Amino acid sequence: MFDFLEYTFNQRALLAISVIGFSNGALGTLVVLRKHALVISALAHTLLPGIALAILIFGGLNPLVGFVGALVGALVVGLSTVLVARVGLLDDQTALTVLYTTSFAGGILMLDRIQTYVSLDSWLFGNILSLRDSDLWISCAVGFLVLVVLARFRRSWILFLFEPSIAASMGVPVSKMRYLLTGLMVLGLVTSLQAVGAVLSAALFIIPTATMLQWVRSPRALLWGSGALGAGAGMMSVALSNWLDLRTGATLILLLGTGFLFSILLRMGRG
Amino acid sequence: MSEFDFSLLGPAHAPHPDHELVVEGLSVNYGSICALQEVSFRIGCGHAMGLLGQNGAGKSTLLKAIAGLNTPLSGKVEWSGRPVTDMRQEIAYLPQLSELDPRFPLTVQGVVELGRYPHLGDTHPWSPSDSEIVEKALTMLQLNDLRGRRLFQLSGGQLQRTQIARALSQGAHVLLLDEPFSGLDEPSQHLLRDLFQELVNRGRLLLVCHHDLKTVPVLFDTVLLLNREMVGVGPTSEVFTEDHLLQTYPTGPSAEKSDV
Numbered sequence: 001m002f003d004f005l006e007y008t009f010n011q012r013a014l015l016a017i018s019v020i021g022f023s024n025g026a027l028g029t030l031v032v033l034r035k036h037a038l039v040i041s042a043l044a045h046t047l048l049p050g051i052a053l054a055i056l057i058f059g060g061l062n063p064l065v066g067f068v069g070a071l072v073g074a075l076v077v078g079l080s081t082v083l084v085a086r087v088g089l090l091d092d093q094t095a096l097t098v099l100y101t102t103s104f105a106g107g108i109l110m111l112d113r114i115q116t117y118v119s120l121d122s123w124l125f126g127n128i129l130s131l132r133d134s135d136l137w138i139s140c141a142v143g144f145l146v147l148v149v150l151a152r153f154r155r156s157w158i159l160f161l162f163e164p165s166i167a168a169s170m171g172v173p174v175s176k177m178r179y180l181l182t183g184l185m186v187l188g189l190v191t192s193l194q195a196v197g198a199v200l201s202a203a204l205f206i207i208p209t210a211t212m213l214q215w216v217r218s219p220r221a222l223l224w225g226s227g228a229l230g231a232g233a234g235m236m237s238v239a240l241s242n243w244l245d246l247r248t249g250a251t252l253i254l255l256l257g258t259g260f261l262f263s264i265l266l267r268m269g270r271g
Numbered sequence: 272m273s274e275f276d277f278s279l280l281g282p283a284h285a286p287h288p289d290h291e292l293v294v295e296g297l298s299v300n301y302g303s304i305c306a307l308q309e310v311s312f313r314i315g316c317g318h319a320m321g322l323l324g325q326n327g328a329g330k331s332t333l334l335k336a337i338a339g340l341n342t343p344l345s346g347k348v349e350w351s352g353r354p355v356t357d358m359r360q361e362i363a364y365l366p367q368l369s370e371l372d373p374r375f376p377l378t379v380q381g382v383v384e385l386g387r388y389p390h391l392g393d394t395h396p397w398s399p400s401d402s403e404i405v406e407k408a409l410t411m412l413q414l415n416d417l418r419g420r421r422l423f424q425l426s427g428g429q430l431q432r433t434q435i436a437r438a439l440s441q442g443a444h445v446l447l448l449d450e451p452f453s454g455l456d457e458p459s460q461h462l463l464r465d466l467f468q469e470l471v472n473r474g475r476l477l478l479v480c481h482h483d484l485k486t487v488p489v490l491f492d493t494v495l496l497l498n499r500e501m502v503g504v505g506p507t508s509e510v511f512t513e514d515h516l517l518q519t520y521p522t523g524p525s526a527e528k529s530d531v
């Protein structure tokens with residue numbers, strides 16, 4: 001039954017997806033409580049052109065190039081959204097959607113031109129099995145960093161998310177936390193990209209917390225619960241996709257979605 | 272008589288000479304728009320001060336400036352002789368209820384525990400004395416039975432009491448409240464009025480944005496009238512006059528004024 005674990009790429013996939021599932025699931029609690037579900041969706045799509053452009057400029061992909069590219073892509077689209085919305089008298093969502101879809105399309109065309117070991121398909125839908133050792137280390141480092149930042153500012157996060165003006169009145173550096181959260185989201189997304197691809201990566205942040213919200217009543221339980229759920233579902237998806245010959249990324253999100261549906265149904269049952 | 276037991280806050284005390292809020296030459300701009308111009312006043316502890324004015328007159332802006340939430344163009348705000356931004360423990364800001372998200376995953380007790388943040392920061396471990404302070408705050412505001420409730424399960428009055436309990440667990444001397452009576456039913460309003468009285472008797476200073484002119488004389492011993500700049504400040508009996516109100520509400524609610 002666990003024969004698939006004899007292969008190194010499966011072991012690597014299992015480890016990577018647990019780390020990514022946990023750290024991004026936990027980070028998702030901040031994203032959801034900040035009501036940024038749609039923002040992270042859009043952000044996920046802005047990473048692609050950034051990374052493609054970085055490969056074009058630096059002539060190859062390594063994790064640092066990938067991250068810098070993703071960050072620049074996200075920042076450029078984020079800042080232009082504010083500008084375009086103001087100049088064009090558009091609401092933020094309209095401006096953001098115009099910009100992220102356009103840059104995503106540009107990213108697709110750029111990637112078609114670039115010879116990398118990763119296919120466009122992997123960028124869009126993820127390919128956890130194509131992971132190299134260096135990718136695994138990056139994922140572990142990012143996961144560790146995310147959890148350290150979450151834990152280090154645990155009380156500040158709760159206040160910041162609950163009501164920023166109360167937080168600021170108590171001395172929480174609210175605007176710094178806003179930037180910090182954006183940075184963490186980009187970092188987390190870069191790792192999610194490999195696991196589930198650009199199209200589905202927001203789900204890894206949003207669904208675990210949306211599910212846990214049906215069960216827990218404190219931010220701390222929510223955070224760790226969402227992390228555990230993300231990691232658990234990640235490991236199950238590697239096993240399931242091996243047994244049934246399915247794509248791992250899509251299997252993972254479908255598992256999470258099913259768990260969410262059950263939680264909602266049980267909640268309705270409880271009244 | 273109040274049904275709340277505030278003896279836990281310590282004995283009623285005469286105004287302490289050091290406990291003084293000093294606002295001097297305070298001006299706040301939003302972009303190029305002047306929201307508040309040259310506001311100056313001082314007030315000691317043991318008072319309830321109503322901030323009155325039309326919408327856009329700068330009431331909330333003044334409250335936020337005192338809470339250290341916006342950067343003033345000029346002027347200073349001090350409590351006990353030190354800038355308010357150095358005195359986070361002493362000053363509690365209570366936003367309008369409509370600004371709180373009742374779905375946020377916190378219980379009543381969880382919210383009251385947030386008040387310990389200025390004392391603990393992120394790294395100090397939670398101690399038994401913190402629990403004790405939270406217990407006291409819950410008891411004082413009769414929230415013991417509601418401590419496990421989520422915020423969406425509370426009435427407006429209960430939510431407002433939760434906010435005040437949070438301020439007390441913070442140990443705040445100055446409470447800044449933005450329209451605390453709006454959205455409360457009649458009994459809750461009476462309860463909150465009694466609470467205010469108790470807090471003032473125990474040496475707290477309350478600064479309250481308020482729009483219902485009819486209730487001003489019963490709620491506040493001091494008023495500050497605002498119309499971007501200060502129209503008047505002082506004891507309600509002297510400052511809350513027809514003349515001043517005409518300057519404060521040039522297009523204002525004449526019906527409400529006739530009730531004064």
